[in-house]
Amino acid sequence: MSLETLPLIVRDWIVALFPDVLQWLVHHLLSIAVILTVFGLFFAFTTIAERKLLGRLQNRLGPNRAGLPKLSILPFHLKHKLWGLSQPFADAVKALTKEDVVPDAADKVLHFLAPVVIVAFSLLGFAVLPFGRHLIPVELDAGLLYFFAAGTATELAIFMAGWGSRNKYSLLAAMRALAQLISYELPLILSVVPVVLVVGTLSLPDIAVAQSGWTFGVLPHWHVFTPWGFAGFLIFLVAALAESNRSPFDLPEAESELIAGHLTEYSGFKYALFFMAEYFGLTALSGLGVTIFLGGWQAPFAFLEFIPSYLWFMMKLAGMIVFFIWIRGTLLRLRIDQLTRLSWQFLVPLALLNLANAAFWALTAGWSGPLVFVRWAVSAAIVVVPFLILGRRLSGDRAPRTYRYAS
């Protein structure tokens, strides 16, 4: 009875309470319930973490007022504000109680369906992520393929929202969203393919297992610590930012240009659902990145293995989310043509070259001795040289200028 297997023991105990005929159903329903609760709470605390972190980045405090309400049924009243940790629940209550406005001209069906569809599809991705050594909701052989297929459907929902709102801003945002998501689907998938090539499987738990082991007990064999894996991880990060519509690629909801983009005509709980779906999508993509590049549920050092695997997964996931928040607090937004140019002229060629790089890596797996250094050097060169050349092409003749003064 260790912490590692505790969730499984609890699950088996609950499943055993039911008759044999229903056991498979309960088994799956449990997985669904766990994903919904865990990631629902994760979403809630992601919002508060984002607001507080952005606040700290901007030398303010962020929300810190929402404590526990004064309830007469409680024998005591907690005066402490709990650092604003109950803010997301207050937000949820507010969103639920707000008026739900549907524009007169809107396509009622599409307008209603869009938030439902987007939440449903953004949740599908969680089904195949290995959250721990034995914690996989659905063991699919082609988990990776399924993940991308499910994620692609969210674009449909964004277009539904933009089109169904009958609002010019929403329409522009929907067009932008489609252009952006189609552009970045390709580098996102291409950045993952090298891993599939090297590991030789589409099954996510197997990819996580393939990254086990340590050199000298301290250097983990994660893909991010190889040249091609590092490049792939960076491409994945940029594409994931764009796929989840976050700054600097938050064009569909560019509040300085399009008010709120495809969310302009949404209010109350529908808006909250969109918000939720955005964070679910971000979390699922981060989980995929953790699984594929950051060793999944593996501990970084051998002596830290006593910490259960699902905690490692969650810690890495939180790290990715914090990184995304940090980016949001720092960078500016790109323009739509620059955004697509970045994808087609920079990320896609790099990702394709990276695929060749991974092929080279797989071919030279048998090299040993001094040849190992040659292998690393060649692999690194395949990443760095095109990056510099393409980067120079992309920035063109843009540089900070010097100015003259009137005499």
Next chain:
Amino acid sequence: MGAAAGPLVRAVHDEFHGDLLEVSMGPQHPSTHGVFRMVVTLDGERIVKLKPVFGYLHRNHEKIAEGTSYLGSMPYTDRLDYLCSMSNNWAYALAVEKLAGQPVPDRAQYLRVIMAELTRLVNHMCLVGFLFNDLGTSFTPLLYAFREREKILDLFESLSGSRMMCNYQRFGGCRVDPTPEWLAAASALVNNFPRFLDEYETMLTGNEIMLARTQGIGRLNAQQAINAGITGPGLRASGVDYDIRKVDGYGFYPRFDFRVPLGAHGDTYDRYMMRVLEMRESVKILQQAFRDLPAGPIMDPKAKLRGFRPKIGEAYGRLEGPKGELGFHLISDGSPNPYRYRVRPPSLINLTLLEEMSLGHTIADAVVILGSIDIVLGEVDR
């Protein structure tokens, strides 16, 4: 626009370009800097027509001023460009002093320069912050800019009693004499300011996305700018050496040693850089002013506050406000209130070329161009 402005390429609608979309951006759009409306005609994301619509904040400023005494209009000038009340006060005082032939003591002249340059810092901080907000940062640069702005506003408040509506200048001097402690605090703030600017510039000026979003966007050549009567940093970004502090030499500006930065391209990036470089020059002016501030009265002892009746005539007083040439044209008929009172608002006139700058760019660029022009609707609509 006159024909001399050069051939302006106007997009032509043909049947191969599909439908045009007309979007009314404003007056409640989050990034129009107040209640301002742009009727934009879009072809996809490109702008083929843009019509600025303003007047939502019209407050009848000029007509009210004709009905009140000369001094009674001073608080109203605060509300013109509500970020730079000190400059507005000074511009109005300049016009009235010209009209009445009123001299100003030395200490007041120095104080006016100090206040005007602090105001310039405040305004440029705001502009840069809002510009980055339009560029899509989630408020981070804006809040850092506001942190510095707050310090200056605190100084204004301790001096004049109000953070933004200072109502500080009088005809023939200033209203309050700053204490030595105030001067020490202001001097310390100004000496620390370049450090903040360096930090800000390190983070933002060389940023790749910033360069991509602003360089070559909203170009304005010198000829167009001069023809449209654009003044201030927007004109100097196009490479025209025209700074009223140098041209007119009003106040005590000839005594100060400062340089006028000039741009070469006239695009949004140049307009942004003009502001940053001007802030550095303002810091220099302020340091000289704190060093040379003489003792003495802050009001001309002969100045009349009550029963102020300038002789019949007219005068136009102007100064280099943070946004451009701010002028007041006054006609006196010998009565206690002006017969005609006219403001030359830089924001309104700088706005006139918005369409020429935005044509052919995307809607996202139009927002950035508007942000770089630096308008305040209180001054546009008056």
